[in-house]
Structure formats: C-alpha cells, structure tokens
Amino acid sequence: SLTIFLAESGMSDPLLLEFPAEEYESRIRNLTRTMEEQNLDAVILTSRDQTRYFCGFQIIVWISNLSKPGALVIPRAGKTIFVGPYARISTAEVTAKVDELNPWDPKGRDGLPTSCAEAVHHALLTNGVSQGQLGMEIGPEMRMHLSHDDRTSLWHCWVITVLEML
Secondary structure, three states, X not given: OOOOEEOOOOOOOOOOOOOOHHHHHHHHHHHHXXXXXXXXXXXXXXXXXXXXXXXXXXXXXXXXXXXXXXXXXXXXXXXXXXXXXXXXXXXXXXXXXXXXEEEEXXXXXXXXXXXXXXXXXXXXXXXXXXXOEEEEOOOOOOOOOOOHHHHHHHOOOEEEEOOOOO
C-alpha cells in the first residue's frame, strides 16, 4: 500500500523555512489564481528555484544534474504535494511548507511507486486530476527525468510550459 504522509492539523511549520509560512501560502494563492486564469488543472514544478520559491524545499543535491531531488505538485484547489525519494522526505519535513509528502522508492519498498514520474502521476490522480491541462517546466530546468515511455504512459493531461506564467 502506498504510504502518504499527511501534514497533521496543528502540526508546527517546518523548522527551516526562509520566510514565514504565510508568505508561501500567499505565493500559492497567487499561483492558483493564475492557474484559474490560464485554465490549468495542476502545475508540476521540478526546478530548484521554483520549488524553493513555492514551498521552501532546500537540499544540496540540486547541484547534481543526475539527481531527482523532488517535485512540487499543485492542483488548482491549492493543495501542495511534495513528491520525492523516500530518503529526502525527512529533509522535506523540515524545509518545505507543503500539505502532503508523497515518497517514491526505486526498489518499491512498502508498496511505494518506483519512480518520481509514477509518484507524481499518483499525486495527480488522488487529487482529482486525471485529465485536463497540466502546467509543467519544460527544458533544462526540468528535473523529473521523464523518458519518452514515461511521458507516453503516464500523462493523460496536456503538457504546457509554465515558466513564462511564473
């Protein structure tokens, strides 16, 4: 069974936020307003700058071009879901202002998805986004490392560029 760590109500904000929690909440509200205007059903952010701006997630492996540090999935309703390798979840707990943590594990331990793409797809489906328009960073900033097969088999949404919008 897929393990999803939900932020408990009354849970304190992460210890290592760069800004007050209200600042991140304001940024998400502004993004969801823009998503509404652009008719986007969800946005997936994978670059260091965008992920850090919208939730505060910080980790040194952003420097590596091979690493998959994580992704931030934001459905139009404004829920923030961090998707990352199981080994990075503890870092996200202390640096990211998110509503939900969705880990993946390359070995599939504990029934977890085996790739970032699978975990993102699961986050979209469990939040009501099975089709529609999906905003996503495309190009060198994208860090999900989707193969053509991943993209073909997982995405049932239109993919559009969001960098110009942000």
